[in-house]
Amino acid sequence: MEAFESAARQHESSGKRAIIVGAGIAGLAAALRLHQQGWDIVVIEHAPSRRSSGYLLNLHGPGYDAAERLGLIPALTPRDIGFFTSVLVHADGREKLRIPAAVTEAAVGNRALSLFRGDLESALYDAVAGSADIRFGTTVRAIAQTPGQAEVTLSDDTCLCADLLIGADGVHSRVRELVFGPESEYFVDLGHMVGAFPLETPPAHLPDGFGTTYIGPGRTAAVMNLGPKRSSTFFAYRCPDSDTELTLGPAPALTRAFGDLGGGVAEALPQLDANPGTAYFDSVGQIVMDRWSQGRVVLLGDAAWCVTVFAGYGAALALDGADQLGTALAAHNDIPAALTTWETTLRPEVKKRQSLARKGIARFAPPTRTHVWAGELALRAIQLPGIRTLVQRSIQRANN
Numbered sequence: 001m002e003a004f005e006s007a008a009r010q011h012e013s014s015g016k017r018a019i020i021v022g023a024g025i026a027g028l029a030a031a032l033r034l035h036q037q038g039w040d041i042v043v044i045e046h047a048p049s050r051r052s053s054g055y056l057l058n059l060h061g062p063g064y065d066a067a068e069r070l071g072l073i074p075a076l077t078p079r080d081i082g083f084f085t086s087v088l089v090h091a092d093g094r095e096k097l098r099i100p101a102a103v104t105e106a107a108v109g110n111r112a113l114s115l116f117r118g119d120l121e122s123a124l125y126d127a128v129a130g131s132a133d134i135r136f137g138t139t140v141r142a143i144a145q146t147p148g149q150a151e152v153t154l155s156d157d158t159c160l161c162a163d164l165l166i167g168a169d170g171v172h173s174r175v176r177e178l179v180f181g182p183e184s185e186y187f188v189d190l191g192h193m194v195g196a197f198p199l200e201t202p203p204a205h206l207p208d209g210f211g212t213t214y215i216g217p218g219r220t221a222a223v224m225n226l227g228p229k230r231s232s233t234f235f236a237y238r239c240p241d242s243d244t245e246l247t248l249g250p251a252p253a254l255t256r257a258f259g260d261l262g263g264g265v266a267e268a269l270p271q272l273d274a275n276p277g278t279a280y281f282d283s284v285g286q287i288v289m290d291r292w293s294q295g296r297v298v299l300l301g302d303a304a305w306c307v308t309v310f311a312g313y314g315a316a317l318a319l320d321g322a323d324q325l326g327t328a329l330a331a332h333n334d335i336p337a338a339l340t341t342w343e344t345t346l347r348p349e350v351k352k353r354q355s356l357a358r359k360g361i362a363r364f365a366p367p368t369r370t371h372v373w374a375g376e377l378a379l380r381a382i383q384l385p386g387i388r389t390l391v392q393r394s395i396q397r398a399n400n
Contacts (some may be wrong), residue, residue: 019044019152019162021140021175025117026301026318027168028124031132032070033326041132042160044152046169048137050125051118055196055234055280055309056081056224059120060112062349063316066323067113072123079119081226087212088379093205093263097380101209116232120315143178143297150296164335165297166325168318171287173303179294190284190358192365193239194309195254197272197279199223199231203264212264215372219257220364223264233268236309236364242283250281284308286354293339300325305350310364311357321346 016039020027023045031041059067059076067073083101090096128134135154142153143165150165167175177183202225206212211224219237226232237257239245245253251272258265272279287306292299301318308314325342332338366372 016040016164017042017162018164018166019150019160020166020168021045022167022169022173022301022303023047023050023121023125023134023136024168024170024301024318025120025124025315026303026322027166028121028128029066029070029319029322030166030168030300030325031128032072032124033322034329035128035131036070037326037330041128042162043128043132043134044138044140044154045134045136046139046174050136051121055117056114056232057117057120057315058112058114058312059316059319061316062320063313064111064113066316066319069323070127070319072127075123075126076113076115076120079113079115079123081114081116081230083114084209084211084224084226087210088376089212089214089263091214091216091261093212093261093266096376099379116230117315140174140178143175145295145297163296164329166300167297167303168300168322169303171282171285171302171306173299175297176287176299176303179297180289180299186287186289188286188288189242190286190308190310190361191238191240191242192284192310192361193235193237193242193245193253193257193282194284195233195235195250195279195281197233197250197268197275198229199233199268199271200229200275201271202226202228202231203267205267206264214261214263214265215364215366215375217367217369217372218365221258221261221265223268225264233265236284238365239283246281246283249276250279251276253281254279284310286357288354292343293336296335298325298339298342305354307350307353308357310360311353312360313353313356317350317353320349 018034018039019042020031021044023043027043031043035041067076085101086099088096139155140152141155144151149161149163152160152165167173169175172183203223206225208225208227211222213222222234224232235254235258255269259269286308287304292304300321307317324346328338328342332341362371363375366375
């Protein structure tokens, strides 16, 4: 907390006010960054309370750098899961090959954190809860703009005015719908589903600090044993009809797609049946827009670009985007001009990450058994010293 308090005292009040819709990573990071610059902050969140679950994510490269600039590293380091041994398995759970934690650590480097999404959100929330007006269980009903401000009408009939409105309310953004048009104009369906849920009880056969992954044609299933209340799953699969899957719901849909698997998956799926509300479950799609701002309204994070979990960079880009937004606003008195500068700076990185995500689909849902075999060959090769060096350099290039 000392890092947060120190950062918050760096700037006196600027007299400016921002309304941020969405209390996820992007929204809370923007709240922290702007508060550090003296802005008054109101955060609107449709969920009735804080969310603490979510899938595993990695912060490295610009994402780690942004977390450091935001003063988050002291709070995040104790939550760091670190590296764990990854075991590739057959459909019945038998081991195919093992990648020791040291191999992954050598490839990624020491400026990296592995975190649950909920832990990152909690650290951000703790950083801003004492200084921002955070309103849960509230949605945006209408948005209007004048040359000097944005006006927001909320679901409780409250009307708020601010110098800036930030829509950080995710891929299904209400702010985007009200200001830029319906989701159908911007959502690019990638034809896959993803699911993730925490495990109350770790798989009995899986040692502490191990994760198993099954990769087969059109699907991936991963189970991680990181101890009680810290273990989790991740699923991705090819799907031509996402509406049907969403109608089924996470437990029936994931059981239908993965119920034939053994090992950790067979142990994990019944836990979802018992508590389906813990799951993250959605179709995979990117948001592609020609412009992320209009007047004094700007979109941030998944609401603006959604690189998807296939990019493995959504949280990092949310932090970096929020940090760069604060930099642009500090450098320009004219808010629309600042938003244009920010977008020009950030768009090349977003475009690169979205492209990498589309290419990366084959890693999560290989089209054929030949692709599965080729992926396994690559994983075996990573453990060779010369290949490992090439992987390290590739990761470094991707982060620059």
